[in-house]
Amino acid sequence: MTTIAVHGGARNAVSDSLTMIGRSIRLSRRNVDTLIMSIVLPLLMMSLFVYVFGGAIDTGTQYINYVVPGIILLCTGYGAASTAMSVADDMTSSMIDRLRSLPIRSSAVLTGHVAASVVRNLLSTTIVIGAAIAMGFRPNATVTDWMLAAGLLLLYVLALSWLAAGLGVIAKSVESASTLSFLMLFLPYLSSAFVPTHTMPSFLHAVSENQPITPVIETVRSLLTGTSIGNTGWIALAWCAGLLTGSFILAAWLFRRRTNG
Amino acid sequence: MIVEATGLHKAFGSTKVLEGVDLHVAEGTVFALLGPNGAGKTTTIRILTTLLRPDLGSVRVAGHDVVREATKVRGVISLTGQSVAVDDQQTGWENLVMIGRLMHLGRPAARRRATDLLERFDLVDAMNRRVKTYSGGMRRRLDLAMSLVSQPKVIFLDEPTTGLDPSSRTTMWDAIKDLVSSGTTIVLTTQYLEEADRLADRIVLINGGKVAASGTTDELKSQVGGDRLDLRFAAETDVAHAAALFDAPRGTDPLVLGIPSDGSAEHLHRVLDDLRIAGVPVVKVSSHRPTLDDVFLSLTTTDRTPARV
Numbered sequence: 389m390t391t392i393a394v395h396g397g398a399r400n401a402v403s404d405s406l407t408m409i410g411r412s413i414r415l416s417r418r419n420v421d422t423l424i425m426s427i428v429l430p431l432l433m434m435s436l437f438v439y440v441f442g443g444a445i446d447t448g449t450q451y452i453n454y455v456v457p458g459i460i461l462l463c464t465g466y467g468a469a470s471t472a473m474s475v476a477d478d479m480t481s482s483m484i485d486r487l488r489s490l491p492i493r494s495s496a497v498l499t500g501h502v503a504a505s506v507v508r509n510l511l512s513t514t515i516v517i518g519a520a521i522a523m524g525f526r527p528n529a530t531v532t533d534w535m536l537a538a539g540l541l542l543l544y545v546l547a548l549s550w551l552a553a554g555l556g557v558i559a560k561s562v563e564s565a566s567t568l569s570f571l572m573l574f575l576p577y578l579s580s581a582f583v584p585t586h587t588m589p590s591f592l593h594a595v596s597e598n599q600p601i602t603p604v605i606e607t608v609r610s611l612l613t614g615t616s617i618g619n620t621g622w623i624a625l626a627w628c629a630g631l632l633t634g635s636f637i638l639a640a641w642l643f644r645r646r647t648n649g
Numbered sequence: 650m651i652v653e654a655t656g657l658h659k660a661f662g663s664t665k666v667l668e669g670v671d672l673h674v675a676e677g678t679v680f681a682l683l684g685p686n687g688a689g690k691t692t693t694i695r696i697l698t699t700l701l702r703p704d705l706g707s708v709r710v711a712g713h714d715v716v717r718e719a720t721k722v723r724g725v726i727s728l729t730g731q732s733v734a735v736d737d738q739q740t741g742w743e744n745l746v747m748i749g750r751l752m753h754l755g756r757p758a759a760r761r762r763a764t765d766l767l768e769r770f771d772l773v774d775a776m777n778r779r780v781k782t783y784s785g786g787m788r789r790r791l792d793l794a795m796s797l798v799s800q801p802k803v804i805f806l807d808e809p810t811t812g813l814d815p816s817s818r819t820t821m822w823d824a825i826k827d828l829v830s831s832g833t834t835i836v837l838t839t840q841y842l843e844e845a846d847r848l849a850d851r852i853v854l855i856n857g858g859k860v861a862a863s864g865t866t867d868e869l870k871s872q873v874g875g876d877r878l879d880l881r882f883a884a885e886t887d888v889a890h891a892a893a894l895f896d897a898p899r900g901t902d903p904l905v906l907g908i909p910s911d912g913s914a915e916h917l918h919r920v921l922d923d924l925r926i927a928g929v930p931v932v933k934v935s936s937h938r939p940t941l942d943d944v945f946l947s948l949t950t951t952d953r954t955p956a957r958v
């Protein structure tokens with residue numbers, strides 16, 4: 389009989405996570421609906437905002453230069469919703485029992501989903517930027533600016549993906565996971581993503597100024613268009629780091645609670 | 650005892666499923682858990698495999714407590730649940746290699762193991778197809794193969810052959826026998842009493858949240874009575890006559906008399922001789938061995954139909 393190293397610390401934890409990441413990426417590559425959505429949706433949103441709404445919105449600059457970060461975050465929201473759905477799908481299938489009966493840290497299941505989510509977001513973000521440039525987006529950013537923007541977006545995507553994973557864990561079905569993710573899709577509209585917040589009624593203005601999406605968008609926008617950031621960058625960073633920590637802890641806790649019948 | 654469960658209680662809300670179940674499984678044996686639908690077989694298996702916590706009671710598997718040392722238990726067991734647990738969007742090969750990696754086999758070892766298992770379960774031709782294109786039987790075979798990747802000490806199988814055709818079932822039984830001969834312990838549940846009869850060293854029958862009977866198949870069968878000779882006569886008067894001769898109670902069929910027997914030819918001779926001497930003509934003689942079905946029915950049906958004629 390082969391002996392198997394069972395409780396072999398960090399190295400196994402990393403290899404388990406890598407295996408589960410490989411699985412989730414394979415699964416999402418083969419889930420045609422989700423894949424098409426993460427490619428088509430960015431294109432659709434870009435065209436809609438630039439050609440349909442854009443002409444009517446005055447932002448003081450070329451609208452396309454204004455709206456790109458908003459569309460990236462909007463797509464991130466959709467990406468998160470599909471992450472919540474694929475987690476819920478796993479949680480309600482019998483595969484979760486098999487995975488749980490293996491000697492692995494069970495959070496590796498969620499790690500896999502989150503990593504696949506990041507990869508899907510990378511794809512849609514690249515498409516947004518590519519399409520934007522084709523439509524006349526002219527960023528004015530140094531390599532450092534691009535890297536800072538990418539770093540902040542990565543942090544935001546990670547935070548949102550863990551939050552989505554948590555929602556997927558508490559959802560009783562795939563449908564309810566998609567319902568629960570509604571807020572993540574809705575928040576970008578209540579931010580400075582598409583219109584400057586000072587044009588909103590004062591109540592909404594207060595909401596939009598005090599939610600994470602506005603500072604993230606403002607920061608990315610400033611980085612890409614080469615304008616000054618002020619302290620918005622730090623606010624965005626604090627939001628993302630806080631959100632990431634909170635949702636990671638929450639998701640892991642919910643997972644343990646749900647799976648310890 | 651490689652699996653020791655004592656005083657298991659489990660309720661879901663107000664539904665009490667287990668109310669004090671004890672199980673002892675000796676290493677290297679096949680242990681079958683029987684019971685009617687809803688008796689709590691799956692619930693028991695889930696507790697033994699660390700997926701569910703008992704409300705009360707304790708379980709040790711290979712010396713480890715299933716609640717406090719779940720990871721250690723998971724390292725030595727494998728589970729094939731009642732419903733198939735495979736990734737539909739991965740190929741058979743990918744599913745198997747993934748499990749090998751998660752059991753911490755190196756990459757080459759995981760691949761070798763996957764190849765062996767695909768051959769053993771007759772899935773080589775389908776190995777590069779996504780599992781969603783597999784037939785039900787193929788999915789079940791892959792499911793079982795996935796449980797054998799790690800060469801576990803104790804294998805839990807919840808209705809492993811439900812839905813398999815007779816030839817796949819035989820393959821499965823052979824696989825189980827192979828495993829046992831290499832020292833593996835098997836805990837299985839089944840709806841097919843023939844399966845338990847063939848494979849199991851010990852059987853526990855649960856009903857109403859408790860152990861209703863336990864023992865070897867022979868012990869259980871002798872619990873519902875031993876062998877029996879059924880004598881068929883042409884007329885009821887003959888039956889009455891024979892009943893008086895052997896001091897046997899009449900059964901439900903007016904033309905048949907059942908008398909206890911030890912199953913030997915000797916006893917059959919004596920019975921027929923006695924009847925000939927008494928001048929009672931017999932039409933037909935059949936001998937009846939109690940089956941596990943008799944045991945199952947007599948212990949699980951509440952309005953008992955007489956098990957003996």
Ligand SMILES: Nc1ncnc2c1ncn2[C@@H]1O[C@H](COP(=O)(O)OP(=O)(O)OP(=O)(O)O)[C@@H](O)[C@H]1O
Nearest residue numbers: 661664666684685686687688689690691692693731
């Ligand atoms: N998660 C759950 N929540 C509520 N009730 C449950 C749950 N799991 C099982 N039950 C109930 O517990 C009882 C026992 O179920 P279990 O699945 O253990 O039976 P079983 O013996 O495996 O039956 P079968 O032969 O049909 O597979 C049933 O009445 C079932 O409805």
Ligand SMILES: [Mg+2]
Nearest residue numbers: 690691692731
């Ligand atoms: Mg069951």
